[in-house]
Amino acid sequence: MKLVDLNCDLGESFGAYTIGADEEVLGCVSSANIACGFHAGDPLVMARTVALAGERGTAVGAHPGFPDLMGFGRRNMSLTPDEAEACVVYQIGALLAFARRAGLRLQHVKPHGALYNMAAKDNSLADAIARAVSSVDNELILLGQGCLLDAARRAGLRSASEVFADRAYQRDGTLVPRSREGAVIHSRDAAIARTVRMVEEGRVTAVTGEDIPIQADSICIHGDSPSALEFARSIRSALESRGVTVAPLSRVVF
Template sequence: MAVIDINADLGEGFGIWTLGDDVALLDVITSANVACGFHAGDPLTIRRVCAEAVRRGVRIGAQVSYRDLAGFGRREMDVAPEELTAEVLYQIAALDGIARAEGGRISYVKPHGALYNRVARDPVQARAVTDAVRAYDASLPVLTLPGSSVYEVAEGLTVVAECFADRAYTPAGALVSRREPGAVIHDRDTVVRRAVRMAVDGVVEAVDGTEVALRARSICVHGDTPGAVELARSVRKALTEAGVRAEPFA
């Protein structure tokens, strides 16, 4: 039986503003990418998500980001490597502290938004992120795209390949920029069909119709899109029916 992890971004509310249904998603996913306060998330929101994740046995991942609350971490920034390493280390340590207070711990690290895309192609910033992970706990896996620059600089670290059920891909295997139309796929049947193909066949159809080979251990369904909970449920149900077992990678 094929095995895949299902992850989603959680804890992205801030103060009186809520984003997504964290608790409902925790009943579907196997790994939670929890915001660390730099792109979203406040201490109370983060603590509640960690507590609910521990209660359900869902793995907690540190979703580290550029320091960009106003832009939700989706604006690329030129941050000096030493500063970026320190900021990522700060986020990992903060989330792990809260997770441990709730009886758990973080199990992996996943960059968010613009940082995620940047480290996939920029070995300098990728090294800054991996240096932070290595400094905190070299046993923590890093979640990234197949073929990412992270693989080039991850000496001593475990790198886990990820695919996206609801994001469009370029022919080169990168994610289509959110500035482009159609970057996020909202049709449930399309998302479900793509998720099963990625998990079972290891391929995804790019925007030009070509097939891109990818082998991923984790599949992401975004938690901030309309109907995210039902979409995640549909994806998990379809994967199960296709003979794929949902299981954490960490």
């Protein structure tokens, strides 16, 4: 039986501003990456999102990013490894407190935005993130791509390879920067077809036309997208109709 996780970046509202349809999306995904207050989210949003995840039976993970609320964590920042490690520990700790209060256990950590993209290509930054995760709880799963997966193994952590239903890929397996046209896939049918192929065949077509190998342990839906709920429902339905079971990361990787 083929198992795959379906995750979504959630809890990204802030103060009076609401982003995403978290309550509805939580009913469709198996894992939730919850913002920890640096790129989005605030204490009340974190508490509510954790509580909702508990009600839905959705596994909870920390989604730490750069300290950049104005840029939604999508702007590159130059942090030393020690600074990056401390920032990630701080954010995991914040969400861990809310999870414990709700009687839940953190399942994973997935870096956000620019922190994620930079660490996927930078061993030093990836190692800092892995050290942060391991120092808080070495049972946590590190979710990511590229160098993040190698860093997890060096730190003795379980790792999970993530694929993106709504993002285009470069030939080296990294994501096309959002600043480039075509970086985000808006067609539901195209996203479904790409996702099914990544899960079943372990391949995806890069923007340059080549087929590249890819490991799909977990599929990401971006919660701030207006089509997040539609994508989550449609992708889950398409996978299950082909005999693929959607399950939390803790059941997918060992």
